[in-house]
Amino acid sequence: MSLDLTSTSKQVASMATNISARENDRIKRIEVAKVVARGFDTKLYDSIRKNLSELGRSTIVINVAPYKTFSIPKLPNNLIVAAVDGSHIDVNRHLAAQCFLINIGSCLIKYGDDAYATLDSMPKLYASEENMVIKGRDNRLQRIQGSVLGIKRHIEELKALAALIRDLPKDTPSSMFLDGTLFPVGMSIFPQFVRNRFFDEIDGTMNAICQESQNRQMSILAYISYPGHSEIIDALRLTICDEVSGSGICYGCIEGTKDRDLFLELLETGQRSAVFVRNANLSQSSISSDIAFFYLHTGNEIARIEMPSWTANRSDIIDLAHASCFYQSKKGSGYPTVLMEAHEQAIITASDRDSFVKLVELALNSNGIITRTSQKNISKRVRHI
Numbered sequence: 001m002s003l004d005l006t007s008t009s010k011q012v013a014s015m016a017t018n019i020s021a022r023e024n025d026r027i028k029r030i031e032v033a034k035v036v037a038r039g040f041d042t043k044l045y046d047s048i049r050k051n052l053s054e055l056g057r058s059t060i061v062i063n064v065a066p067y068k069t070f071s072i073p074k075l076p077n078n079l080i081v082a083a084v085d086g087s088h089i090d091v092n093r094h095l096a097a098q099c100f101l102i103n104i105g106s107c108l109i110k111y112g113d114d115a116y117a118t119l120d121s122m123p124k125l126y127a128s129e130e131n132m133v134i135k136g137r138d139n140r141l142q143r144i145q146g147s148v149l150g151i152k153r154h155i156e157e158l159k160a161l162a163a164l165i166r167d168l169p170k171d172t173p174s175s176m177f178l179d180g181t182l183f184p185v186g187m188s189i190f191p192q193f194v195r196n197r198f199f200d201e202i203d204g205t206m207n208a209i210c211q212e213s214q215n216r217q218m219s220i221l222a223y224i225s226y227p228g229h230s231e232i233i234d235a236l237r238l239t240i241c242d243e244v245s246g247s248g249i250c251y252g253c254i255e256g257t258k259d260r261d262l263f264l265e266l267l268e269t270g271q272r273s274a275v276f277v278r279n280a281n282l283s284q285s286s287i288s289s290d291i292a293f294f295y296l297h298t299g300n301e302i303a304r305i306e307m308p309s310w311t312a313n314r315s316d317i318i319d320l321a322h323a324s325c326f327y328q329s330k331k332g333s334g335y336p337t338v339l340m341e342a343h344e345q346a347i348i349t350a351s352d353r354d355s356f357v358k359l360v361e362l363a364l365n366s367n368g369i370i371t372r373t374s375q376k377n378i379s380k381r382v383r384h385i
Contacts, residue, residue, distance in 0.1 A: 030261045033254040036236045037262060040065040048238050059238070060231050064274035066262070072270035072326050073319040076173040076217075078112030081324055083177035083342040084160045086153045089356055091132075091145040096369065097360050099127035100145065102153050104160045105345025107338050110172075121345040122160065136193030147186060151198055154184040158205045161220070165212045173217040175324035177339050182222035182291050182306040199289075206287045210310060219321035220308055223336055227295075227304035232259045232276065259295060260302040267297035272305075272322050277312050294318070296325055300334035 042065055049059045089101040103123045110116050126132055126144070134142040144152050161176055168174055183202060187195050209220060233254055241253055263273055273295040279286075290309035295302055305325055311317045328336035348356075 026257070026261075029254045029257045030265060033233060033236060033257050033262045034265045036240055036254065037066045037232075037266060040067060040236065041239065045235065045239055052238075058279065060235050061277040061279065062232075062235055062274070066232055066236070066273060067266055068274045069267055069271045070274070070322070072272075073323050075323045075327055076112075076320075078110075078172050079324070080108065080110050080168060080172050080174035081177065081328060081336075081338045082106065082108040082161075082164050082168075082174065083179070083336070083338040084157050084164065085179050085339065085342040085346040086157045086160075087346045087348045088149060088153050089348060089353060090149055091143070092357070095357065095360060096364055097127065098132070099125060099360070100132070100149055101125050101348075101356065102156050103346055103348055104156060105342045105347070106160060106164060107341035107345065108164065109338055109341075117341075119341060119345050124156075134194050134197050136191070138193075140191065140193060142191060142194045148190065148194065151184045151187060151190075154180075155198065155201050155205065158202065158209075162205055162209050162212070165209060165218070168216075168218075170216050173320055175219045175221065175320055175328075177328075177336060177342070178222040179339050179343065180222060180224060182220075182308070183289055202289075203287060206308065210287060210308065217316060217320065219311065219317050219324060221321045221325065222306040223325060223339060224304040224306065225335060226301055227258075227260055229259050229304060230257065231278065232295075233257050233262060236262075259304070263295040263297070263302045267295065267302070269297050269299040270326055272296045275312055275318055277309055279309075294322075296322065298326060298329040298334065300329070303329070 040062075042062060045062055049061075052059055084104055084106045086102060086104045088103065091098055091100050101123055103121060106118075106120045106122070108118045132144050134144065134148075136142075142148060157178060161178060165174075165176060184198070187198060190198075212218075213220065237254060241255075267273065275292050275294045277290065277292050279290050287308070287310070291306045292309050292312035293304055293306045296305055303325065305321055307317075307321060311321075325336065328338055331337040332340050
């Protein structure tokens with residue numbers, strides 16, 4: 001039986017009514033956030049932040065007030081933009097062969113003199129035991145599938161970006177795009193030996209990228225469309241909310257507001273916010289987890305742009321990222337063209353997935369292996385009624 005749309009529509013209508021009832025309260029909170037941002041005291045905030053750091057709480061470094069805006073700079077006449085994106089086929093326990101596949105798509109566009117574009121797709125199959133598990137020193141094993149595979153794919157995207165950088169001409173300014181966050185999120189749920197393995201890989205890759213970018217005018221950036229973050233809102237709350245500072249009760253001043261709501265009020269089309277820094281480890285800086293970020297009004301939405309922390313004080317690199325993101329979004333009718341093209345190379349369609357299964361079964365059969373599967377899988381392939 002298919003979805004009961006009559007019953008579902010009633011629940012959706014009820015949800016919409018509830019959201020509408022809360023909309024006025026949301027608008028009021030955004031107005032309060034805007035007032036707080038315009039009166040933001042960086043010295044007061046820094047004092048609060050240091051006190052919280054001593055208690056082991058991580059906070060955002062804000063050296064320039066959130067209400068400050070920066071106009072769009074000019075793009076270089078000659079510019080390279082490149083992007084990578086990935087998709088994967090997860091382990092399927094119903095297949096006779098246990099394996100997974102990661103497909104990395106890339107796009108490189110040269111603007112200006114001798115303009116050109118290149119597109120590429122790089123599938124990689126993981127089928128051996130050593131490639132499909134992470135092994136700890138105490139012989140514990142973690143199979144690479146599900147959410148673990150999602151992190152693995154993200155790291156492979158970073159590695160592909162590093163490989164692209166090595167082949168670029170050093171005398172041409174370039175902007176290198178990733179889709180989504182710069183570093184993988186959600187690793188805290190994994191065992192420590194898994195996190196260590198992933199952090200080591202990220203650290204090595206980011207060190208290589210850092211070395212390659214030293215003698216280049218190059219921005220490394222992750223583009224987040226319609227971001228759900230509230231880090232700047234949380235920073236504002238520290239200066240006005242008794243509950244957050246630990247001295248009283250919160251009356252819901254701006255809680256629940258998103259950063260994008262605030263910057264939609266503060267920024268004009270093409271403008272960006274100040275650059276903020278997030279240090280994930282209070283005791284020391286880490287190239288594998290620290291990020292600089294700013295918010296950009298693309299004309300269609302507020303986007304969050306994340307960059308490696310080493311670029312935070314490089315105004316030329318920040319300007320390049322700012323201009324590249326805006327004009328790429330403009331060319332792509334709201335989303336960067338270079339990322340759209342990389343995604344097209346990376347995407348694995350439903351038809352591709354079916355073909356992959358058939359390829360696996362055909363290869364096994366040609367080697368004399370009988371491909372058995374579960375009755376559940378067979379029942380999904382054959383309609384009985």
